[in-house]
Amino acid sequence: MPLALLAIGSVLDSQKYEVIIIDGRIDENPMKTIQTHLADAICFGVTALTGRPIKDALKVTQEVKKIRQDIPVIWGGWHTSLFPEQTLKDEINIDITVQGQGEDTFKELVETIVKHEEPATVKGICYRNKEGKIVKNPPRVISKMDAFADINYDLIDVEKYFEKKGRRQLDYISSTGCFFRCSFCADPFVYKRKWTAISPDVMVNKLEELYNKYKFTDLNLQDETYFTYRDRVIEIAEKMIEKKLNFTWAATMRADQGSRMSLEDFKICADSGLRRLLIGVESGSQEMMDWLKKDIKIEQVYMCAERCRELGIAVQFPFIVGFPEESDRSVEETVRVALELNSMHPDFRTPIFYFKPYPGTTITDNVIKNGYKLPETVHEWSDFDFVGSIGPWVSEKKYDFFEKFKFYLKFAYSNQRNIYKPLQLLARIRCKYKFFHIPVEKKIVDAFFKKQQLA
Ligand code: B12
Ligand code: SF4
Structure with missing residues (x-):
C-alpha cells in the first residue's frame, strides 16, 4: 500500500x-x-x-x-x-x-x-x-509519530489492494528511523540514527478501528526495526490479545533484539498473531558482519531461529553477497549458514541479494573514494535496479553459482506436494554438495517463466 x-x-x-x-x-x-x-x-x-x-x-x-x-x-x-x-x-x-x-x-x-x-x-x-x-533549506528534525493525524486509509481503495495482494492484508507503519549504523543501509544517513514510534495505546486502538472497518486478516508492519523496544512490542501484543483482534501479523526484527527476548515473549507475540519475521543476517561470516557494523552475533540469529522453529513462526533471513573485497571464505560461510537456516524449518527462507552500492551508505562512500562511479543524474538513477547494473564485486562465476544455489535452495526445504518429493530430494543433494552442473530443472523453469529481472 x-x-x-x-x-x-x-x-x-x-x-x-x-x-x-x-x-x-x-x-x-x-x-x-x-x-x-x-x-x-x-x-x-x-x-x-x-x-x-x-x-x-x-x-x-x-x-x-x-x-x-x-x-x-x-x-x-x-x-x-x-x-x-x-x-x-x-x-x-x-x-x-x-x-x-x-x-x-x-x-x-x-x-x-x-x-x-x-x-x-x-x-x-x-x-x-x-x-x-x-x-x-535547513534539515527537519524527526517529529514524534503520535503528533501526526491518524492515517486515513479511505484515501485509497483498500479493497483493490486486498484483491491485488490476493489476501486481506493491511500495510501499516508504526515507527520511523532506526538507532543502528549498518554500513550498507541508508537509514542512518536519512534519519541520523533517530527513531520514533506510535505509542501502544494509540496504535492498538487504531488497529481495532481499522480491523472492524476493513476486516483484514493480516497486518504487514513495514517498520525498519519493529522490535526496537521489547516492552512496547509486548504491550502491543498483549493489548491485541485483550481486544481479541483476530488477525495475523508480520514484522522486521534485528537478531540482537530477538535474542534479548525470552521464549515467553516470543510466545506472547505468537499468541497475538505473529506469523512471520524478517531477520536480516546479511552475511554468514562474523568478520563480515562486524565489517558491516551490523552489531549482531551469528549466535543471536540462531537463537531467534530456534525460538521461531519451536513456535512455528515463519522467518525470512535475507543475505547479501559480493561486498567489496569480500573473501571467498566469507561467501562460503554465507552459503553454509543460509543452507543451515533454510533446513531448520519448511517456513524459513534465506533470500540472497547481490551487493549494490545504494547511496547514502558508508560502504558506498568508500567505493566512490576508490574510483567507483555512481549514476550522476536522476535519469541515470532510474536504470540502477536492473540486472547488468550489478557492480564489479560480483563476478560472473559467483553470479552463476548463486543463481543456481538460490533456485535449488528455494525448493529444497519448503513444503512440497508428494509428486515433487523426488525433485526436492535432488535439490537437497545439489545444495549439500554444491553440485549445480547441468541444471535441467532450472532451465525448464526459466524457459517457462522468463521475465525482466531486477537486480
Ligand atoms: C515496502 C518496502 C519495499 C517494497 C515496496 C517498494 C516500492 N517500490 O514501493 C518492496 C518489498 C518491493 C521493496 C523492495 C526494495 N526495497 Co524497500 N522498503 C520498503 C520499506 C520496508 C517500507 C516503505 C514504506 O512504505 N515506508 C513507510 C513510509 C511512510 O515512509 P517513507 O516511504 O519513507 O515516506 C516518508 C518520507 O520519505 C516522506 N515522503 C515519501 N514520499 C513522499 C512524497 C512527497 C510528495 C512528500 C512531500 C513526502 C514524501 O514522507 C513520508 C512520511 O514521513 C522501506 C523501509 C521503510 N520503513 O521505509 C524499504 C526501503 C524503502 N527499501 C529499500 C531498498 C534498498 C529496497 C530494494 C532495493 C531491496 C532489494 N535489495 O531488493 C528493493 C527494490 C526497491 C525499488 N527500487 O523498487 C531502501 C530504500 C533505499 C533507497 N535509496 O531507495 C529502504 C529504505 C530500506 C533500507 N533501509 O535500506 N521495498
Ligand atoms: S539495516 Fe536495519 S538495523 Fe541496520 S541501520 Fe538499516 S534499518 Fe537499521
Missing part, C-alpha cells in the same frame, strides 16, 4: 483540501485520472525510491508539466532524501524535493503554495526559487 502518500495525505485538513492518491499499480489508466484532477490541483506530489521507481515518476512528472506548466511538483521519499539537489538539477519539471519525514513538511508546503509564497522557511526541503536557483 502507498504508505508514504497515505502519511502525507492524511495530515492535511480535510475541510480545506481534497487529497487524491493515484497509484499506477492499481489504476488502469493513471494518466487519465491525473488529467481529470489536474486543472484545479494545488500541487502534484510524487514518491520515489532509488532505482526503477524513478522511471515512472519522471514520465508522469513530465506529462503533468506538459498539461499544466504552472503546477508545483514536489518529489519526496528515499531518493530525494539522499539527493536533494541533484534531483532538481537534472529535471527542470521538479520544483521541490523533500528530505526525511514528510508529514509536517508537506503540510507547511501546501500552505505556502496556497499563499503563493516561496517555501523559504519550510525545513527539510530543497527548491528552485523564482530566479531558477536551487536553494537548500
Whole structure:
C-alpha cells in the first residue's frame, strides 16, 4: 500500500483540501485520472525510491508539466532524501524535493503554495526559487509519530489492494528511523540514527478501528526495526490479545533484539498473531558482519531461529553477497549458514541479494573514494535496479553459482506436494554438495517463466 502518500495525505485538513492518491499499480489508466484532477490541483506530489521507481515518476512528472506548466511538483521519499539537489538539477519539471519525514513538511508546503509564497522557511526541503536557483533549506528534525493525524486509509481503495495482494492484508507503519549504523543501509544517513514510534495505546486502538472497518486478516508492519523496544512490542501484543483482534501479523526484527527476548515473549507475540519475521543476517561470516557494523552475533540469529522453529513462526533471513573485497571464505560461510537456516524449518527462507552500492551508505562512500562511479543524474538513477547494473564485486562465476544455489535452495526445504518429493530430494543433494552442473530443472523453469529481472 502507498504508505508514504497515505502519511502525507492524511495530515492535511480535510475541510480545506481534497487529497487524491493515484497509484499506477492499481489504476488502469493513471494518466487519465491525473488529467481529470489536474486543472484545479494545488500541487502534484510524487514518491520515489532509488532505482526503477524513478522511471515512472519522471514520465508522469513530465506529462503533468506538459498539461499544466504552472503546477508545483514536489518529489519526496528515499531518493530525494539522499539527493536533494541533484534531483532538481537534472529535471527542470521538479520544483521541490523533500528530505526525511514528510508529514509536517508537506503540510507547511501546501500552505505556502496556497499563499503563493516561496517555501523559504519550510525545513527539510530543497527548491528552485523564482530566479531558477536551487536553494537548500535547513534539515527537519524527526517529529514524534503520535503528533501526526491518524492515517486515513479511505484515501485509497483498500479493497483493490486486498484483491491485488490476493489476501486481506493491511500495510501499516508504526515507527520511523532506526538507532543502528549498518554500513550498507541508508537509514542512518536519512534519519541520523533517530527513531520514533506510535505509542501502544494509540496504535492498538487504531488497529481495532481499522480491523472492524476493513476486516483484514493480516497486518504487514513495514517498520525498519519493529522490535526496537521489547516492552512496547509486548504491550502491543498483549493489548491485541485483550481486544481479541483476530488477525495475523508480520514484522522486521534485528537478531540482537530477538535474542534479548525470552521464549515467553516470543510466545506472547505468537499468541497475538505473529506469523512471520524478517531477520536480516546479511552475511554468514562474523568478520563480515562486524565489517558491516551490523552489531549482531551469528549466535543471536540462531537463537531467534530456534525460538521461531519451536513456535512455528515463519522467518525470512535475507543475505547479501559480493561486498567489496569480500573473501571467498566469507561467501562460503554465507552459503553454509543460509543452507543451515533454510533446513531448520519448511517456513524459513534465506533470500540472497547481490551487493549494490545504494547511496547514502558508508560502504558506498568508500567505493566512490576508490574510483567507483555512481549514476550522476536522476535519469541515470532510474536504470540502477536492473540486472547488468550489478557492480564489479560480483563476478560472473559467483553470479552463476548463486543463481543456481538460490533456485535449488528455494525448493529444497519448503513444503512440497508428494509428486515433487523426488525433485526436492535432488535439490537437497545439489545444495549439500554444491553440485549445480547441468541444471535441467532450472532451465525448464526459466524457459517457462522468463521475465525482466531486477537486480
Ligand atoms: C515496502 C518496502 C519495499 C517494497 C515496496 C517498494 C516500492 N517500490 O514501493 C518492496 C518489498 C518491493 C521493496 C523492495 C526494495 N526495497 Co524497500 N522498503 C520498503 C520499506 C520496508 C517500507 C516503505 C514504506 O512504505 N515506508 C513507510 C513510509 C511512510 O515512509 P517513507 O516511504 O519513507 O515516506 C516518508 C518520507 O520519505 C516522506 N515522503 C515519501 N514520499 C513522499 C512524497 C512527497 C510528495 C512528500 C512531500 C513526502 C514524501 O514522507 C513520508 C512520511 O514521513 C522501506 C523501509 C521503510 N520503513 O521505509 C524499504 C526501503 C524503502 N527499501 C529499500 C531498498 C534498498 C529496497 C530494494 C532495493 C531491496 C532489494 N535489495 O531488493 C528493493 C527494490 C526497491 C525499488 N527500487 O523498487 C531502501 C530504500 C533505499 C533507497 N535509496 O531507495 C529502504 C529504505 C530500506 C533500507 N533501509 O535500506 N521495498
Ligand atoms: S539495516 Fe536495519 S538495523 Fe541496520 S541501520 Fe538499516 S534499518 Fe537499521
